[in-house]
Amino acid sequence: MIRARLAALVAALLLALAGAVAAQDVPPDVPPGEVVGPAGQTALAPERAEWRQVVERTTAILEQGEGSSFGLERLRAELVSWRDQFLAGRDANAGRIETVASQLDALGAPPEEGEEPERIAERRAALQGRLADLRAPRLLAAEAAAEASGLISEIDAQLRREAMGRLFDRLPTVLDLAAWGAAGALVVSRVDTLATETAARFAGGVTPPDGAVPGALLLAVAGLVLLTFGLRLTRRAVGWSTARTAWAGDVARIVASLGYLLLPTAGASLLIGGIIVSRLPGPLLSEVLQDVPWAVLNYFAALWVADSLFAPEADAPVPLDFKPERRRRVRRRIVWIGLLSAIVVLLASIGRIGEADPAAAALILMWPRLAIAALLFLVARDFLDGAQSGGEEELAETAFRRALLSLVARVAMVAAVVGSLLLLVGYAAAGSAVISDTTNTLLLLAILILIEKLVFDLYVAVAGPEAGQSSLIPVILGGVLVILAVPMIAILWGVRPEELAELWSRFRAGFQIGETRLSPTEFLTFVIVFALGYGITRLIQSSLRSVLLPRTRMDIGARNALVAGAGYLGIFAAALLAVISAGFDLSSLVVIFGALSVGIGFGLQNIVSNFVSGIILLIERPISEGDWIEVNGQMGYVRDISVRSTRIETFDRTDVIVPNADLISGQVTNWTRGNLVGRVIVPVGVAYGSDTEKVTAILREVAEAHPMVVLTPPPTILFRTFGDSSLNFEIRAILRDVNFVLNVQSEMNHEIARRFAEAGIEVPFPQRDLWLRNPQTLRGET
Known part of the structure; x- marks a missing residue:
């Protein structure tokens, strides 16, 4: 099963590569009625007899519903070859078409009123005819490619129907005693056949070909060495890697653990190869022996996954925090699944010898498959129990992984039950497909987990532990691995590689929007x-x-x-x-964009207004970054000007986002536009009866003494008003840097208070007289 799936996957990759190589540039000058195929070679036009014969033959086969799967596959491959030529011809004459179209554009549109000069009209008609002739091969190629794609789809549909029919062929159930007898007879006959063949080979004195003995011995010895010492070397390598640094130990451990998978499989392949090269086994036994490496691969792949993900050590990388007892239990069951899968491979190989009764062969293979289904159900239940044991306060990422693992476990349990029921009621092909495909899918997911961990550890080794915890790159790489695994999972579940290649071809060809093809x-x-x-x-x-x-x-x-x-x-x-x-070519989308712009214009008026205002701010620069401005009651420094809004940092260290339209259409005070010079106003009140000339002199001395005040022009002292409780003065002075206006006001107030105290000038406070209308009530009089 695994060998077939791997072969199908390789075939799919080769088909995709062939399709990519076939997409080559097309020469611009192609005679009408011809299209250009791969590598620039002129192919037969789609109206030629050869293509029509292929179409008629395909149509007849599809209408009659006849033809073997092998014949349909060959016919499909022929259609794919034709379609590749037609797809290459869709871009034929591209350069010449563009030239003729430019010539027509240069002539302009025909006049709506009056007659056009005869020479221009004739030239326009000739160019239009030439353009139609140049476009004809492209149109014919596109039509033929569409016809080929339709026929390919019909062949794929028929092949799928035939596959589903074979999948649900019903055989005798376990209650059929005749099937039991046939199964026993099949086992006896196959053992007798292999024994008879082997005895005949040795009785006849079979000798290996000349020169084959040294090579066969070398292969056999190498295979025995790998089988004997491979696991021991792997265990030592894993133990050595665990003693390294944290990240190096994880990377080395995963890499070294590949020995569990590769060394025994390579040893079995070398040993069987040496035996077959020696010509000692007969043809039937050689055919069985060829499947032994695949059986070994099944077993040791399960062993590798079990040891890599469910080793009982506390520091082993596991998807969930399983307890050691559960780890050992899961590991043991996975190893048994691998062993039973290897037995299924060998039994299936023996059953293919000669003409075997399908019902008897299915009955023999049913029991190990039922055992695999039972073990799969138990493993899935362990995963489900572990996924539901998370705490309520765990991280969201951990909770998501547990939920995903729980979903996979439930699906595996359902697949194990459904596959077992299908086997018991006689649908051997469907039941075995469900069980084996589910098992292989889980194996692939486990390998993905190990690869993802390896990639993460390598990234941590390069970027450091801190980057590994916060970087998005490992997550993206994990997503890429999942996407790459989707075609493999599809092939495991029976999707033909040709169908995947067809999907990729259509995806690569793109889709049409008006006159524009997006690929x-x-x-x-x-x-x-x-x-x-x-x-x-x-x-x-x-x-x-x-x-x-x-x-x-x-x-x-x-x-x-x-x-x-x-x-x-x-x-x-x-x-x-x-x-x-x-x-x-977005010219065909102008009408669509024009219609959308009307609705968008109403909904995005403010955004467009702010955008235009942002452009005006950048060009006129009424405010700049670093300016101290006041707008809409907010005062602060401009920190950033974008095309939609402006960010102001207030004196409270808070950011205020102001739409650019407010800065253009509203009133804005810019305290630092052009220069930092600005005015400070300090109001001062003194008591009635104070010497106003002395007050003025003191205020002038205080203002002129401050280092931030410029003396040209000199500070001004104003006697403003007679207030309710005070005589009101003001200091008005020009500062070198208006950003310090509040500090200057505070420092001047301190100095004024000190000077007024020394001069005996009183700073008044509001006084109020209280009049009682009925004072006798306070004295208790009536």
Whole structure:
């Protein structure tokens, strides 16, 4: 089973590679009626007799429902070859078509009124005819490719129906006594056949070919050495690797544990190869012996997975925190599954000798398969119990893994029960497929877990333990491994490699949107070109910010605006260049985008307004990064200006996001626009009766003495008003740096209070007279 699946997987990869090689460039000049095939060779046009004969033959076979699976596969391969030629011909005459289309565009559209000059009309008609002739091979190739794809789909559907029919062929059940007798007779006859053949070979004095004895002995001895000492060497290597550093030990342990799988399998292959080369066994026994390495592979693959994931040591990498007893139990059951799978391989090989009764062969193989199903059910139940033992306060990632493992365990339990029932009621092919495919899928998932852990450990070894805990790269690599495993799982469950190759071919061909064909190649080209453009843009921005602009006399706001503008322009240019490089023809989408723009315009008015306002801010620069502004009652420093909004850091160290439209259409106070010079106003009140000239002199001395106050123009002392309780003065002075206005106000107030106290000038506070309308009530009078 594993050998067949691996062969199918290799075939699928070869088909995909062949399809990729077949996609070559097409010469621009191709005569009408012909298309271009792979490697630039001219292929037969789709209307030629050879293609029509293939179509008629395929149609007749499909309508009659006749033809063997082998014949249908060959016919399908022929159709795939034709379709590859047609797909290559879809781009025929591309250069010439573009040239003729450009000529037509140069002539312009015919006039709506009046007559066109005769020479221009004739030239336009000739070019239109030439363009139609050039496009004809492409249209015919596209139509023929579509016809071939349809026939291929019909063949795939018929092959699937035949496979399902064979899968659900019902054989006698275990209650049929005749089947038991046939099974016993089959076992006796096969043993007798092999014994008779072997006895006849030795009785006849079979001698190995000349020169084959040394090679056979060398292969046999090498195989025996690997079988005898392979596991011992592997255990020592794993033990040595465990003693290394944490990450090195994990990596080395997984790599060294491959010896459990590779060394015994290689030893069995060498030993059997030496026996077969010696020509001692007969043809029938040689055919059975060829399956022995695959049986060994089944057993040791299970042993490798069991030892790698469920070793009883405390530091062994396990998917769940199983207790040692459960680990030993799961490991033992997995090893038994591997042993029973090896027995199934050998029994199936013996059953293929000669003409065997299908019912008898199925009855013989049913018992080890039922045992495998029972063990699979028990292993799945252990996993389900372990997945449900997590605490309520565990991490979300751990909870997700437990939930996923629980789902896999439930599916495996259902598959074990369903497969066993199918075997018991006589559907041997379906039951064995369910059990074996489920077992192989779980084996593949276990291998994926080990590979993912190996990749993670290697990444930690390169980037460090801290990066391994927080980086997204190991998660992405794990996702890639899962995606790559999907085709393998599909093949394990019976999907034909040709069908996967067909899906890949259609995916690679892309899909049509108007006149534009989108394919993975074009999308990848778009991503690569845009990524390169984006990287170059960021490099230019970094160079402007750190190398070029600091050498100029531009202020910091102008520098930031220029850097931001270069970024927006570079990203737009990168996107435009990526679209052109990918070959996207978006002209057919103009109508769709025009219709969508109406609805989008109503829903995104504010966003568009803010975007335009952001562009205006970057060009006019009424505010710049680092400016102290006041807008909508918020005051703070501008920290970032983007195309949609501006971030202001307030004096409370909080960020306020202001839409750019408010900065353009609203009232904004910029305290530091152009320079840092600004005015400070310090109000002062003194008691009635104070000497106003003396107060003015003291305030002037305080203002002129402060180091932040400029003396040109000099500070101004104003006697403003006669207040309710005080005579009100103001100090108005120009500061060198308005950012310190609050500090200056505080320091001046301190100095004024000290000077007023020394001069005996009183700073009043509000006084109120209280009048009682009925004072006698307080004295208790009536």
